[in-house]
Amino acid sequence: RKEVEQDPGPFNVPEGATVAFNCTYSNSASQSFFWYRQDCRKEPKLLMSVYSSGNEDGRFTAQLNRASQYISLLIRDSKLSDSATYLCVVYNSASKIIFGSGTRLSIRP
Amino acid sequence: NAGVTQTPKFQVLKTGQSMTLQCAQDMNHEYMSWYRQDPGMGLRLIHYSVGAGITDQGEVPNGYNVSRSTTEDFPLRLLSAAPSQTSVYFCASSYSSRNYGYTFGSGTRLTVV
Numbered sequence: 001r002k003e004v005e006q007d008p009g010p011f012n013v014p015e016g017a018t019v020a021f022n023c024t025y026s027n028s029a030s031q032s033f034f035w036y037r038q039d040c041r042k043e044p045k046l047l048m049s050v051y052s053s054g055n056e057d058g059r060f061t062a063q064l065n066r067a068s069q070y071i072s073l074l075i076r077d078s079k080l081s082d083s084a085t086y087l088c089v090v091y092n093s094a095s096k097i098i099f100g101s102g103t104r105l106s107i108r109p
Numbered sequence: 110n111a112g113v114t115q116t117p118k119f120q121v122l123k124t125g126q127s128m129t130l131q132c133a134q135d136m137n138h139e140y141m142s143w144y145r146q147d148p149g150m151g152l153r154l155i156h157y158s159v160g161a162g163i164t165d166q167g168e169v170p171n172g173y174n175v176s177r178s179t180t181e182d183f184p185l186r187l188l189s190a191a192p193s194q195t196s197v198y199f200c201a202s203s204y205s206s207r208n209y210g211y212t213f214g215s216g217t218r219l220t221v222v
Contacts, residue, residue: 042215043213087151
């Protein structure tokens with residue numbers, strides 16, 4: 001089993017739709033969690049950190065479920081510009097920062 | 110603000126050649142790291158540094174060396190290039206590896222023939 005698993009997608013949704021991804025992790029002692037977005041042939045960019053209490057940034061909401069060991073990302077009112085690959089990142093230690101393989105999202109007009 | 114600057118953007122090497130990928134940041138970040146990204150495998154940590162003079166191995170360190178003589182610079186050396194090292198390499202930096210996100214450079218696309 002991979003330490004961090006994501007559905008590779010692609011998720012193909014219409015503009016304006018709400019879409020959600022999950023990311024599961026295997027190490028119950030994992031300390032920090034992040035969501036990144038990566039555009040094709042570009043570097044990953046931090047989208048948001050994931051806090052225990054959940055957090056929201058505009059149309060984006062991130063949640064952490066420690067009991068079931070997953071994090072989620074919800075995108076409301078999706079825009080064409082949201083088309084990208086979304087990476088979850090789990091921090092276990094300075095030498096053990098695990099990136100998921102990513103979920104591809106495609107928004108259609 | 111330049112952020113994290115990586116050079117070169119593209120490189121083709123012959124098997125057995127050596128080279129250095131350069132990484133510099135101007136944000137006074139203590140933590141710097143190198144990743145490689147291969148299709149279907151996500152980013153994998155090669156080496157990291159928590160400050161000048163301190164480096165350590167990540168998940169896939171074999172075939173690579175690093176040094177951190179200054180806070181700003183964190184070069185990655187390929188000792189004897191192999192086709193298995195064909196990949197996209199990203200340098201990243203952060204105030205803290207645990208609590209802050211990482212700022213990535215634009216990447217180096219390396220092909221070893």
